[in-house]
Amino acid sequence: MLGRTANGMFWMFRYLERAENTARMLEAALRMALTRDLMTSEEEWRSVIATAGQKATYEAHNGTYTGIQVWNFILRDKDNPANVREMFKSVRTNARMVRTAISSGVWEAVNENWMRLDKMLSRPVSQSNVGEVVKTIRAAGTQVHGAMESTMLRDEGYHFARAGTFLERGDSTARILDMKYFLLLPSLKYVGTRLDSGQWDQVLRSVAGDRVFSWLNAGRIDARGIVQFLVLDDRFPRSLNFCHSALREQLAALARIHGAEVESNALMREADTHINEVTVDDIFEQGLHEFLSDFTRRNAAIGNAIADDYRFLA
Template identity: 70%
Template sequence: MLGRTANGLFWMFRYLERAENTARLLDAGMRMALTRDLVTAEEEWRSVISTAGQRAAYEAKHGTYTGSQVWNFMLRDKANPSSILAMFGLVRQNARLARNAISGELWEAINENWLVIDEQLKKPVAENRVLDTVATIRRAGTLAHGALAGSMLRDEGYHFARAGTFIERADSISRILDIKYYLLLPSLSYVGSSLDTGQWDQVLRSVSGDRAYRWLNAGQIDAKGICEFLILDERFPRSLAFCYCALRDDLAALARLHGTEGQSNMLMRDADTHLTDLTIEDIFDQGLHEFLVEFTQDNAAIAEAISTDYRFLA
């Protein structure tokens, strides 16, 4: 497979995951803001923008954090290169570049949903349409992932697509946890007596983990339990541990197909072994922020090694 085709598949699914994650953040933020007064709601929207990593770009254009400004900036603003509209445009662009390496079903899922999303975001989104628009974006991601799983050969293209998915998902979860944890619990302790449980519920909702967490923990919301769930629980498909189990398998499959291992396989093994050996107590003893910064850096190094190993720019 040509490096540029592998690059297209890898980034197609990175951008898709990024668009989905932004939609989940908006969904959680919208539901929280609806239950708050005006002042508190603005703080919720500031938190959403910060978590999405779009604060500098947003504040360059807006001086306040009203809901309509925030969700339209994140959904469709042409001045925002990280908007969902821009991200999904890049998904479609990379799908076109890799058209000969993906199934007809996957192309249809991407192209048809791009047309729907583009049409919905031609005009500013009113409050009564936000949740429906977000649902459309999340459904588009679900259909694309379903088409990948149900119609693609388990060849290089399949594994590059999945590698892009899990690299991006791990990056997103680690950043959400880092930003949210320090917004909600500035203390280095994980004693949660004064936590706002509604805010921690927002963390779970933003990664679609609220129902699974409650089922496993009898509805109890606490910082330590949520961090353990999102970092170490291999049963949850958006935990860091699950992402790395899947990424390890996909990189191993690529190495078998190419007949040799690269730097990405070695980095992946080291990172996966380190994560597997940790307990939540080890993580908090190290410092959650320090752990997450190190994880994010290691994750970026693995992504860069994948690009180098498979000559994405060739």
């Protein structure tokens, strides 16, 4: 497979995952903001911008943090080159580039959802339809992934697509979790209060883990249990452990196809060993922020190595 085709498959599904994760984060913020007064609601929207890594760009064009400003900036604002509309446009652009490497079902799911979202995001998103927009973005991700799983040959293209998905998903979960105490919680005096529990619930909703966590823990919400769940529980498909295990499988499959292991396989083994040997006690002793920063650094290094190993720019 040509490097540019591998690059297209990899980034098509990274952008798809990024768009879906952003929609989930917005959905959780919308729910939380409805229960807050004006001041704490603004902090909620501020945390969304910070988690998305768009604080500087947002504040260059906006002086306040209201819901309608934030979700339009995240979803469609031309001043934000990383908005969801542009993300999904990149999904479609990459899909067109690798048209001969994907099934007709995958192409149709991408193209039809792009046309639907492009129309919805061609005008400002109001309070009355933001929920529908977010739901449509999530459904688009589900449809494209479903088409890939049910119609794609398990060849190089499939494995590059899945590698992109799990690399992006792990990064997203780590970044959402990392923002918890630094941005969502106004003060340490709130730790252990209802507000603290509400913030952890928002973290779970942002990664679609609220119901399954509640089921596993009889409705009890606490920091230790959530870190255990989102970092180490290999049953949950958005946990860091699950994402790295799945990424390792995709890279191993690519190594078998190419007949040799490469740098990304070595980095993956090192990262996998690290996360499989760590305990919740180790994470809190090291510091949650420090642990997650190390995870995102390793994740980025693996992504760069994949691009180099398979000559994405060749």
